Amino acid sequence: DRWVRFPELLVSARPSLKQLVIMRIDADSIEIAVKNIVPYLEDTSNTAHKAIYFDGTGGLAASAVLRAIAKDPPPSLLKKFDKIIHVDCSRWKSRRALQRTIAQQLKLPQRVMDMFDRQDEEDDFQGADEGSRAEIQDVGAEIHQAIGQHFCLLLFHNGSDKTVDFSDFGIPQPIMSRWYLFGTKLLWTFRGRLRLNQGVSKKVDDSHLFLYDTYSFQGWNFLLQIEAREIARYTDNLGETVEECCLYLLSLNSQGGNIMDYDWATHASNYWVCDGIIQGGHGDEAWEAAAALHQRICIEDYSSNALPSFGDELGTPPKRWILSKENSVVHPESTSFFLAALGSISDPPLRSLPDDMFHQSDKLRVLKLCHCTFSFSAPPFCCCHNLRFLGLDHCKDQQVEEDEKQDK
Known part of the structure; x- marks a missing residue:
């Protein structure tokens, strides 16, 4: 491992971050990632970074690594920090x-938690939007009093x-x-919930140490x-x-999210249920489960058709989920x-x-056609009985199209 400068492309996009240094660490598994991050957390020298950002591997698994540290902190961290806050x-x-x-x-x-309830009630009465509600100063004073004389690690x-x-x-x-050591050292990430937006990591400022990995041998x-x-x-x-469900989204996006508007924000849950990935036993169970998952994934990251760098390297079911540019016969195994x-x-x-385009498509369940003409009647x-x-x-x-040509 060695110190390197942040890539020139990123620096040119953010001139204010020319001093940001990043460190590539081996994060081939959660255990290895934890082992390689811990020394930076333990560093209490005057030159040590007080805030450490972890970007995961290609944006993946960062959240799991933070959770692993919180759930089972290495003994060395328990000796170093008075409190570990997740x-x-x-x-x-x-x-x-x-x-x-x-x-x-x-x-x-x-009595401290009641401060939140009172302020929320007041904001509800005034019609304040939930996303705009700021921190409460008096609660901040209580937090400071609770941990002000301790050396803490915050996982965020x-x-x-x-x-x-x-x-x-x-x-x-x-x-x-x-x-003497006191205050709070920070390990944090923007990642989690399949948040693979490449631009979000550019918002890490130069006071933070940037840790990342690019590939797992697994x-x-x-x-x-x-x-x-x-x-x-x-x-x-x-x-x-x-x-x-995640594989479905990433696989199709990598095949051509730049030329196909999948409208993930509206239809992701519909695709999962209709394709048969999410199944329910009774009533609306499948739809409710899909809607819940839809809320848990950062689906908005895919509305801009940004493609993760590794999408085409994922192992996916062959011929099952297909984006095509040609009027070829749909493969018998295709479900979308x-x-x-x-x-x-x-x-x-x-x-x-x-x-005869769909004559072999007995398993087809999801179909989207762009700029096509065919007989609506x-x-x-119509032979796809599972659609x-x-x-x-x-x-x-097609009939209307032919009539218009004759009129012209």
Whole structure:
């Protein structure tokens, strides 16, 4: 391992961060990542970074590593720090919600927690938006009093788009000397909940040490499995299904998220249920489970069609989830098929679908067609008896198309 400068591309995008240094560590597994991060947490020299950012491996597994440290801290950390505080705000609500979580982790008395309730009631009455609610100064004073004379480690999952100055919340900055240590050292991440937006890590400022890894010898599917297990902690009875849902999203996006508008924010849960990945026993169980998972994943990161660098390296079921640019016959094993528009995205030509295009598609359950023409009264996919989701984007009835040509 060696010290390196942050990539020039990132520096040019953020001139103010020219002094930011990053360190690549071996994070081939959670255990190895913990082992390699701990020395930076234990460093109490005057030149040590007081805040350490961990970006995971390609954006994956960072949340799991922080949780592992919180759940089973190495003995050396227990000797070094008086308290280890774990704050998971990967599903961001507001700065006040962050402060409430800190207070809960510190087990502050009920009179302190009542301050949140009173202020929330007042903001509700005034119609203040939940996301704009700020921290409470009096609570900050209570937090400072509770940990001000201790040397603490704060593990923070940051679901917002900004870095957080914890002194605003009553958490003292660490003071390290030969004779006395107090304050709070910080290990944190923007990642978690499949948050793979490449731009978010650019918001880490130059006062933080930036740790990351680029690859696991156990493969990207292994890392995705770790990420999915973290997400599954917040869902009921989905288990390994979460991994398959994530794989579905990343697989299709990597095939051409730049040319196909999947509209993940609206339809991700519909795709998962209709494709058969999420199944329910009775009533609306599958839809409710899918909606819950939809809320737990940072689905907004995929609305801009940003592609994770490793998407095409994931092992996915062959021929099952397909994005195509051609009018080829759909593979018999395909359960989801997306046909992208031809030519210019602004005004692509309409294409005519062959009558036999779907004759082998007995398993097809999700279908989206872009800029196609076919007979609406006898569509070529009417033989797909398992079809549960049909999306038509700028498609036209073939008969109407022919009539218009004759008129011209």
